[in-house]
Amino acid sequence: MRRACVIGWPVSHSRSPLIHRYWLARYGIDGSYTRVAVRPEEAARFLKNLRAEGYVGCNVTIPHKETACAVAAEVCSAARAAGAANTLWYKGDRLVADNTDSAGFIHNLAAAAPRFDIRGAIVEVLGAGGAARGIVFALLEAGAREIRLFNRTRMRAEAVAAYFGARVNGFDWTRRNTALRDISLLVNTTPVGMPGSDPLGIDVGALDRSCVVADIVYVPILTPLLAAARACGLATVDGLGMLLHQAVPGFERWFGVRPEVTEELRALVERDIEGA
Ligand code: ATR
Numbered sequence: 001m002r003r004a005c006v007i008g009w010p011v012s013h014s015r016s017p018l019i020h021r022y023w024l025a026r027y028g029i030d031g032s033y034t035r036v037a038v039r040p041e042e043a044a045r046f047l048k049n050l051r052a053e054g055y056v057g058c059n060v061t062i063p064h065k066e067t068a069c070a071v072a073a074e075v076c077s078a079a080r081a082a083g084a085a086n087t088l089w090y091k092g093d094r095l096v097a098d099n100t101d102s103a104g105f106i107h108n109l110a111a112a113a114p115r116f117d118i119r120g121a122i123v124e125v126l127g128a129g130g131a132a133r134g135i136v137f138a139l140l141e142a143g144a145r146e147i148r149l150f151n152r153t154r155m156r157a158e159a160v161a162a163y164f165g166a167r168v169n170g171f172d173w174t175r176r177n178t179a180l181r182d183i184s185l186l187v188n189t190t191p192v193g194m195p196g197s198d199p200l201g202i203d204v205g206a207l208d209r210s211c212v213v214a215d216i217v218y219v220p221i222l223t224p225l226l227a228a229a230r231a232c233g234l235a236t237v238d239g240l241g242m243l244l245h246q247a248v249p250g251f252e253r254w255f256g257v258r259p260e261v262t263e264e265l266r267a268l269v270e271r272d273i274e275g276a
Contacts, residue, residue, distance in 0.1 A: 038064065059086055074091065081163070125147055125149045139185075149169065177203045223239075
């Protein structure tokens with residue numbers, strides 16, 4: 001039996017077991033996917049011994065995403081760009097770390113907004129953390145023309161822009177509403193929109209009617225940003241879709257089947273989020 005797991009501290013909130021167990025059952029695979037609570041000081045040792053512990057790979061969640069990059073023998077370009085990995089597997093004897101949020105974001109965008117063409121697009125990204133870096137990497141790979149990064153701490157936006165080069169520019173957070181008419185995709189990578197947070201303060205009514213609005217927050221699934229965009233008739237892309245799509249590459253590596261993100265799976269995870 002092939003075994004995979006998700007490690008984190010805490011790990012009880014992770015929805016990865018729900019997703020991977022759904023696919024294991026759907027494809028009739030003799031495999032398992034479990035949660036393992038690993039303390040920060042134990043994470044490097046656990047990951048170095050992953051195969052000896054009986055695993056073919058794993059997901060890592062907070063706070064182990066940087067450690068995963070540090071201990072892997074090979075770090076894929078998306079994980080290097082993000083400075084964080086969420087998926088590990090073995091290539092022969094070598095432990096490989098990837099960041100599948102990047103590809104997950106692009107695949108979800110294609111599935112949820114099929115008419116949108118990222119090639120040549122000008123994109124506004126809110127936030128400059130690890131999630132933003134992974135998404136900027138993916139947007140550039142997919143052919144975006146220009147990425148404008150707005151962040152509360154401007155220095156961080158500028159650091160990300162410096163890392164990626166001429167197609168990415170960093171701006172002050174206070175300027176996030178100044179050129180909304182120019183953009184064809186808006187992406188929120190900050191946690192703003194989760195219950196209890198302040199409004200994001202985006203003037204959604206100023207966006208072009210063809211602009212697509214994406215959020216990586218998935219609790220709630222319909223964030224205030226997405227609700228406002230929908231009310232203006234704009235196409236929206238939610239964070240739940242990204243959560244489901246980021247799980248695809250790991251499952252394929254560990255269990256040998258490229259799984260499908262179905263409506264049934266989406267409904268299953270949606271019920272879990274809404275019931276929590
Ligand atoms: P992650 O790896 O998930 O991206 P992170 O590195 O903590 O997490 O980054 C969170 C991002 O959300 C940052 O860009 C952060 O802004 P700062 O760089 O100024 O910290 C942004 N963020 C968090 N809370 C915010 C808020 N209330 N308003 C605006 N931006 C916020």
